[in-house]
Amino acid sequence: MALILNEEQQSLKDIAKEFLQKNAPVTHFREIRDTQNTLGYDQSLWSEMVNLGWSGILIPEEYGGFDFGMVGMGSIFEEMGKTLTPSPLFSTGVLGASLITIGGNDSQKQNYLPRIVDGSLTTALALEESSRHSPFSISTKATKDGNDYKISGEKTFVIDGHSSNLIVVAARTGGLDDDISGITLFLLDADTDGIEIYKTSMVDSRNSANIKFNDVAVSSSNLLGEENNGAAILEEVLDRAQIAISAEMLGNASQAFDVTLDYLKERKQFGSVIGTFQALQHRAAEMYSELELTKSSVIAACNAVDDNSNDLKRMASLAKYKAGETNYLVTNEAVQMHGGVGVTDEYDVGLYLKRARVTEQIFGNSEYHLDRYATLSEY
Numbered sequence: 001m002a003l004i005l006n007e008e009q010q011s012l013k014d015i016a017k018e019f020l021q022k023n024a025p026v027t028h029f030r031e032i033r034d035t036q037n038t039l040g041y042d043q044s045l046w047s048e049m050v051n052l053g054w055s056g057i058l059i060p061e062e063y064g065g066f067d068f069g070m071v072g073m074g075s076i077f078e079e080m081g082k083t084l085t086p087s088p089l090f091s092t093g094v095l096g097a098s099l100i101t102i103g104g105n106d107s108q109k110q111n112y113l114p115r116i117v118d119g120s121l122t123t124a125l126a127l128e129e130s131s132r133h134s135p136f137s138i139s140t141k142a143t144k145d146g147n148d149y150k151i152s153g154e155k156t157f158v159i160d161g162h163s164s165n166l167i168v169v170a171a172r173t174g175g176l177d178d179d180i181s182g183i184t185l186f187l188l189d190a191d192t193d194g195i196e197i198y199k200t201s202m203v204d205s206r207n208s209a210n211i212k213f214n215d216v217a218v219s220s221s222n223l224l225g226e227e228n229n230g231a232a233i234l235e236e237v238l239d240r241a242q243i244a245i246s247a248e249m250l251g252n253a254s255q256a257f258d259v260t261l262d263y264l265k266e267r268k269q270f271g272s273v274i275g276t277f278q279a280l281q282h283r284a285a286e287m288y289s290e291l292e293l294t295k296s297s298v299i300a301a302c303n304a305v306d307d308n309s310n311d312l313k314r315m316a317s318l319a320k321y322k323a324g325e326t327n328y329l330v331t332n333e334a335v336q337m338h339g340g341v342g343v344t345d346e347y348d349v350g351l352y353l354k355r356a357r358v359t360e361q362i363f364g365n366s367e368y369h370l371d372r373y374a375t376l377s378e379y
Contacts (some may be wrong), residue, residue, distance in 0.1 A: 040086055054093060090159060095168075096116055099185070112166065162198075166187060171186060184225075192216055197211050246322075247302070249360070250326075250327075317373040318369075
């Protein structure tokens with residue numbers, strides 16, 4: 001398993017870095033946040049990302065995509081993590097594209113995937129129902145209504161749920177609330193009667209929503225996969241999502257580290273640059289070491305997706321666990337080394353700490369994935 005990028009992958013990463021630094025620096029994130037942009041991202045910037053082909057990286061060529069692989073997508077998310085770029089790439093280019101590619105029938109793939117590629121369709125996954133990730137704890141019900149269904153329930157922390165055209169909702173058609181069986185996935189247009197969407201304000205300004213389903217009528221043709229077998233699709237898609245968000249967390253931590261190194265070289269106390277203090281050098285060295293380990297974990301997990309590895313589940317949890325631990329360490333240390341100014345909005349470093357706290361919770365925090373890794377390893 002290669003732990004370095006090949007020439008094409010490195011070229012994509014370089015292009016992403018140059019594009020994001022030029023078109024979506026942290027000042028762009030601040031502008032979206034401060035103007036309280038209703039969409040939550042810049043539509044023109046998203047269109048440029050689409051033109052670069054990013055929305056189709058995980059989509060097969062037969063549906064207009066580029067099938068470039070998870071290593072390529074991970075490289076983009078790492079660069080996006082450095083600039084805190086708001087966009088629907090995660091909810092659409094990773095979650096939506098993967099859900100439909102893995103679980104969709106031919107008709108659904110033909111209908112939706114080309115529209116994801118060309119940017120005319122954005123998606124959201126309505127899965128979570130509590131404050132902690134528990135993918136199979138689903139009480140939202142889909143009850144039979146003739147040959148169709150009616151969905152009732154509430155979902156929380158739906159990433160980009162307020163701005164998406166298509167919602168993939170996980171509902172229970174059988175079994176108990178915590179059973180892995182009995183879960184079914186449905187494709188719903190966001191403007192379907194009975195759907196209530198409430199945008200939520202996250203501490204890091206990430207776009208999310210709470211969604212309520214009030215006896216929402218849905219045709220049986222809108223099932224994604226087979227009835228009662230949605231969990232298998234969810235597991236595979238969530239592995240991809242956890243790896244993508246781990247790559248973003250790596251970028252977040254890397255940038256916080258770089259900003260802190262620059263500060264250590266400039267800030268003076270007691271007549272000396274604080275970067276010459278041995279205690280701070282030791283702490284910086286620890287951060288660097290943890291970042292290198294995290295890089296290896298993330299690229300190994302990306303390769304596991306592309307290689308269709310039997311070890312994918314473990315590698316996904318390893319990447320999310322390690323990225324969570326490292327991001328927590330680095331952003332904490334970054335703020336500490338900046339001192340009081342580190343928690344002011346004037347300095348960017350506080351933005352990375354806020355983002356670190358939110359991304360750790362997306363699809364399982366470090367404790368969740370440590371336990372999952374141990375279970376999968378039969379410890």
